Amino acid sequence: MIKIVTTFLLLTAALLPQNESITRKIDAFLSRLPSSTKVSVLIFNPMGQDTLFSRNHTEPMIPASNTKLFTTSVALSVMGGEFELATKIFTDDRNVSDGSINGNLYIKGFGNSLFTAGDLASMVDELRSLGIRKVTGNIIGDDNYFDDVYSRDDWIYEEAANVKLPPVSALVIDRNRTVTYRKSGRRTRSYSVNVADPPVHAARLLKEKLLAAGVEVNGAAVKGVTPQDIKTLSERSILLKDLVKYINKQSDNFLAECLFKTIGAVVSKAQGNSFYSTQAILNYLEDNGIFLKGTAVVDGSGISRFDQVTAGAIAGLLEKVYFDMKIFDDFFNSLSIGSVDGTLRHRFSGTPADNNFRGKTGTLNGVSSLSGYLTTRSGDDLVITIMFEFSRGGANLHRDVQDNIVEYLSTL
Numbered sequence: 001m002i003k004i005v006t007t008f009l010l011l012t013a014a015l016l017p018q019n020e021s022i023t024r025k026i027d028a029f030l031s032r033l034p035s036s037t038k039v040s041v042l043i044f045n046p047m048g049q050d051t052l053f054s055r056n057h058t059e060p061m062i063p064a065s066n067t068k069l070f071t072t073s074v075a076l077s078v079m080g081g082e083f084e085l086a087t088k089i090f091t092d093d094r095n096v097s098d099g100s101i102n103g104n105l106y107i108k109g110f111g112n113s114l115f116t117a118g119d120l121a122s123m124v125d126e127l128r129s130l131g132i133r134k135v136t137g138n139i140i141g142d143d144n145y146f147d148d149v150y151s152r153d154d155w156i157y158e159e160a161a162n163v164k165l166p167p168v169s170a171l172v173i174d175r176n177r178t179v180t181y182r183k184s185g186r187r188t189r190s191y192s193v194n195v196a197d198p199p200v201h202a203a204r205l206l207k208e209k210l211l212a213a214g215v216e217v218n219g220a221a222v223k224g225v226t227p228q229d230i231k232t233l234s235e236r237s238i239l240l241k242d243l244v245k246y247i248n249k250q251s252d253n254f255l256a257e258c259l260f261k262t263i264g265a266v267v268s269k270a271q272g273n274s275f276y277s278t279q280a281i282l283n284y285l286e287d288n289g290i291f292l293k294g295t296a297v298v299d300g301s302g303i304s305r306f307d308q309v310t311a312g313a314i315a316g317l318l319e320k321v322y323f324d325m326k327i328f329d330d331f332f333n334s335l336s337i338g339s340v341d342g343t344l345r346h347r348f349s350g351t352p353a354d355n356n357f358r359g360k361t362g363t364l365n366g367v368s369s370l371s372g373y374l375t376t377r378s379g380d381d382l383v384i385t386i387m388f389e390f391s392r393g394g395a396n397l398h399r400d401v402q403d404n405i406v407e408y409l410s411t412l
Helices: 002-015 020-030 064-079 117-129 198-212 240-250 253-268 274-287 311-322 328-334 394-410
Strands: 038-045 050-055 084-091 105-109 139-142 177-184 187-194 221-223 231-239 357-364 367-375 381-389
Touching: 020 038, 020 050, 020 394, 038 311, 038 394, 064 240, 064 253, 064 274, 064 311, 064 328, 064 357, 064 367, 084 117, 084 240, 105 198, 117 198, 117 231, 139 198, 198 221, 231 240, 240 253, 240 328, 253 274, 274 311, 311 328, 311 367, 311 381, 357 381, 357 394, 367 394, 381 394
Parallel strands: 105 139, 139 221
Antiparallel strands: 038 050, 038 381, 084 105, 084 231, 177 187, 357 367, 367 381
16 A cells, blocks of 8 residues: 555655645745756655645756665665674684684674774684684685675776775775874874775784784685585674664765665675665665656765665655654664754754754765655654755755755744
C-alpha cells in the first residue's frame, strides 16, 4: 500500500490542492533568491497524504550530502541496525594452545571504517592473553571484502572531485591516515597523510604492535587473501545504527563512502564495489515505488557533482522510511537535530523548529540542500525537501531561505 501511495503522491504532487496561504508565504521566501537560482521543493504531510507545497519536484538536481540519506537508509533496510561491521584477526593454525602460531596471522576488514590503532593494540593484548608469544609465518592484511579501487576519482567516470578522501577500503585503521614528521630548521612539524596501501599498512602496524608487545614474528608484513575455514582470534566491530549516526549527523564523507561499498558487498554476496552499491540503491527505489526518473547515484557521500536526484525522490525516500518501523527509529536518530547537534547545531535556535526538525544538510560550491522531518506546533509530521543550485547570492542567503521556510512551517 505504501508503494502505491508513494508513487501516486510524488507523480501528482503538483496537481494536488495546496493551501493557498502556505503557498503565498513560501513563494515570498523563495522570491528573495536571485532569479538564476534553480529551485526544487516538496513539502507534504505523510500521514494525511497532503501536499502543502511543491515546485519543480521532478527536476533533477545536485543533492550534495543529501545523497547520504540514500546510503544510510538503504544500508539500514538491507542489513538492519544491529548489523556488525567488523575487523578480525584470524590464523590458519588450528592449535594455538602451545603459545605459537605455526602459520600466518590475517587481519581482515569488513567495512569497520571507525577502527583505530587503539583497537588494534587491544586486539594484540587479547592475543597475548591467549598465551601467544610467537608467529612463525607472515602477517597478512586482507582488504578483499571490497575491490581495490580506492579512489572515487577512479570509479566515477571523468570525476575530478574537489573533496579528496583517503583510500576507501574494507580494512581501515585511523581513517587510512597516518602522521608523519618533517623537520624544518629548529622546528619539527607533523603532517597527516593518506595511507598508500591499506592492507599492507595494516599488516605492518599489526606486526609492529606484536613486536612491541614481546611477540616474536618470523615472517613479513604483506597483503593477501584470508583462506576459508580458519580460526578467529579477535575482533572489533561497530553496529550499523551507531555508524549511520556519525555519517548523517556529522556528514562524514569518508565513512559514507565506506558504507556505500559495504552495501554492495552485502547485497552482491561478493566483493563490494561501486557498481553493486549503485544498483542496490536504485533497486531499492524502484522496488518501493519511489520516483526514480532523473536519479543518478554515483557515490555514497554526495561530493560528486554527477549525483542527480529530484526532490520527489528524496521526499519519497523519507516517506518510505517514515512508514518502515523496522528502520525508522535508527534512521531518525541518525539525523542532525535543529540547534542541538551535527550540521544543524547552529540553525533554528530560539525558533519553533528548535529541537523539532531532524534533517540532513547538503553543501557544495553553488549547491545547498536541506531535507528531513519536521514536527509542527500542532503536532503534525512533515517531510521537507528544499534544493537549490545557484551562481549568485551566496550560500548564506540560500541557507537562510531554507531556514525561513522550515521555521515558518514549524508554526503551523
